[in-house]
Amino acid sequence: MKYIYYSLERVLYLSRLVINGLKRLKGEAAVQGSKNSALPILAATLLSGDESILHNCPNLSDVSGSVNILRYLGCEVEFCNGTLICSSRGLNRNHIPNSLMREMRSSIIFLGALLARTGSASMCFPGGCEIGPRPIDLHLKALSELGVEIHDDHGVFRCNVPNGLFGAKIALSFPSVGATENVMICASMAEGTTVITNAAREPEICDLADYLNSCGANISGAGEGTIVIEGVKTLRGVSHTIIPDRIVAATLLAGCASTGGRIRLNRLIPSHLGAVLSIFEESGCEVSVQGSSIVFDSPHRLSAPKIVRTMPYPGFPTDAQAPIMAMTAKSKGTTLFVENIFENRYLHVGGLLQMGANIKVEGKVAVSQGVDCLHGAEVEAMDLRGAAALIVAGLGAEGKTTLDGVKYLDRGYENIEAVLTSLGGDVKRI
Secondary structure, eight states: OOOOOOOOOSSTTTOOEEEEOOOOOEEEEEOOBOHHHHHHHHHHTTTTSSEEEEESOOOOHHHHHHHHHHHHTTOEEEEETTEEEEEOTTOOOOBOOHHHHTTOGGGGGHHHHHHHHHSEEEEEOOOOOOSSOOOSHHHHHHHHHTTOEEEEETTEEEEEOTTOOBOOEEEOSSOOHHHHHHHHHHHTTSBSEEEEESOOOOHHHHHHHHHHHHTTOEEEOTTSSEEEEEOOSOOOOOEEEOOBOHHHHHHHHHHHHHTTOEEEEESOOGGGGHHHHHHHHHTTOEEEEETTEEEEEOOSSOBOOSEEEBOSTTSBOGGGHHHHHHHHTTSBSEEEEEOOSOTTOOTTHHHHHHTTOEEEEETTEEEEEOOSOOBOOEEEOOSHHHHHHHHHHHHTSBSEEEEEOHHHHTTTOSSHHHHHHHTTOEEEEO
């Protein structure tokens, strides 16, 4: 089969979504592959100098950004119908230009992969949604402990490994997902043993470890607070299936709850949604786990959950905070939100207020007092999860909602208008 890569540069800056609300969602849908799992695994394909096949890979603008980086570095990439084939045999560069780095925040994950494969790398600060500081100092400090020398040349990091990579004991001051992934990738081919303490425990960490171990790495403890990596000299290409996207699942469930609907989501891992499902149940929704599916039934009006506090996994995910807040905007009662991960993650509140929500923000705390109804409005998304929140609100609002800023949405949601339409929603991209 011949695979062709389809770019997502399709009118991203001109598109908008039109949502006609109060259409009760019903039916079933499959959950796409995880963005936050696919991106580090795409970077890790550099290590083997071989061909890897990734199934269930979502077709997103962030994935397109990673593919563009891989191709710039000399890799061959083909992508069609959820299967991505990447051969890193032709890798011939170890630097990434600013234009590619600034497309997304997760581009920093290529640093560890390039260092492990070539022994040197240069790149600038990464880009991404402006949801608050996401410093890369944890990445740089951890990599330096593996033997990497890092020089900041006016915002361009020039890194090399003069004496080779060697294992180390790395204690992260915060369980950063990105820093944990960068160390896992880089240390996989370091000499000796690397131990990461206070490591991130997200399911995406486990998926990366599963991919690397399939390639021949020796990683244990993924999903726990301590990860041990025994370095190996070579890795091989493999076939791997990306895990389902738990944040997309949470968004679809929030959209269903906003409309008083009943849906079945297939092809997911319910245990990854534990902290989110408990909020839905507190809101009066009925949740039935059936293998790799969830049957979800929501009441005509939700009860307000008392408090939503974002925390590192297995706590409530920061990426689900915005869609859940939109769901609570019409609930009966008051919900207190405490955002502990990113300080500027309430950018969606302005749009929700335009639609009639009653939300007050003070620092990292937001108080959502449920109202009887929301009304459609012309709103603009300022970040990825904020865009999802405004869709959730639009689904449950009276009248028409027009959403600008769709370029953010396409970073993490694959053709969401088609998914929602298949469930009975009235969502069109124009």
